[in-house]
Amino acid sequence: MSNIFDLSGTVAVVTGANTGIGQAIAVALAEAGADIAAVGRTPAQETVEKVRALGRRAEIVSADLSTIEPVGRIVAETVETLGGLDILVNNAGIIRRADSVDFTEADWDAVIDTNLKSVFFLSQAAGRHMLARGRGKIINIASMLTFQGGIRVPSYTASKSGVGGLTKLLANEWSAKGINVNGIAPGYIATNNTAALQADETRNRQIVERIPAGRWGKPSDLGGAAVFLASSASDYVDGHILAVDGGWLAR
Numbered sequence: 001m002s003n004i005f006d007l008s009g010t011v012a013v014v015t016g017a018n019t020g021i022g023q024a025i026a027v028a029l030a031e032a033g034a035d036i037a038a039v040g041r042t043p044a045q046e047t048v049e050k051v052r053a054l055g056r057r058a059e060i061v062s063a064d065l066s067t068i069e070p071v072g073r074i075v076a077e078t079v080e081t082l083g084g085l086d087i088l089v090n091n092a093g094i095i096r097r098a099d100s101v102d103f104t105e106a107d108w109d110a111v112i113d114t115n116l117k118s119v120f121f122l123s124q125a126a127g128r129h130m131l132a133r134g135r136g137k138i139i140n141i142a143s144m145l146t147f148q149g150g151i152r153v154p155s156y157t158a159s160k161s162g163v164g165g166l167t168k169l170l171a172n173e174w175s176a177k178g179i180n181v182n183g184i185a186p187g188y189i190a191t192n193n194t195a196a197l198q199a200d201e202t203r204n205r206q207i208v209e210r211i212p213a214g215r216w217g218k219p220s221d222l223g224g225a226a227v228f229l230a231s232s233a234s235d236y237v238d239g240h241i242l243a244v245d246g247g248w249l250a251r
């Protein structure tokens, strides 16, 4: 019997693949059969080793996505070294915290450029390749703040609600052309990004009490959603943001 989650013979680009959610998604896609182009500022050596240990091919693609300068090269290098590009996971992201009344233009631009502008232009570059082949999967890592306002993170909230809008727009333009564009909204996931929150005893308790599942998510909790959205199992799913949040948004 064929497996609708099988990714054998596909190539996935994962940005921010050296750690956290990006590394876990790269490994999950590789476990399902994909070869991986691990994109990052910091070379994703550990991720590449984990993927190769699973018997899949993996290449490091060095790129700083605070500008859109590398997007064409990321696609070209992936196609050249791994022979194609079937799946793009836009995961790289940063956050800056300050009261809105004090928020600086530098913190606005840094977050919007990495989390939103690069997501669009890398999707465009990958989309051109996918459109020419008539198939592809794009998965944007969104956030609970795609749906909620948050506090003291204005550029992050703007970027992640923008990612939600772009996910729907690109699905509208490309779903009839064989490309599924969807997103994943992680809840509170224990990574470097959230280390300060985990270390703050009071905040940590408040967060855990508020999560219906009663615990932080692990990066590996995102793997199943990523494999689903990368596989033929999701061929009729378009413009959807799948929350993987232990029930946070349901509350």
Ligand code: NDP
Pocket (backbone or CB within 6 Å): 015, 016, 017, 018, 019, 020, 021, 022, 039, 040, 041, 042, 063, 064, 065, 066, 067, 091, 092, 093, 094, 114, 141, 142, 143, 144, 185, 186, 187, 188, 189, 190, 191, 192, 193, 194
């Ligand atoms: P981490 O901080 O652990 O990892 C972020 C990744 O993004 C790193 O690989 C980092 O690379 C990469 N990155 C950042 N800036 C750039 C850049 N300019 N160019 C290339 N790569 C860059 O965070 P998480 O794993 O927690 O987050 C991954 C994604 O998930 C982000 O988009 C985040 O917004 C989202 N998310 C996370 C949640 C959580 O609770 N953890 C909740 C909701 C959404 P480097 O190490 O080199 O800086």
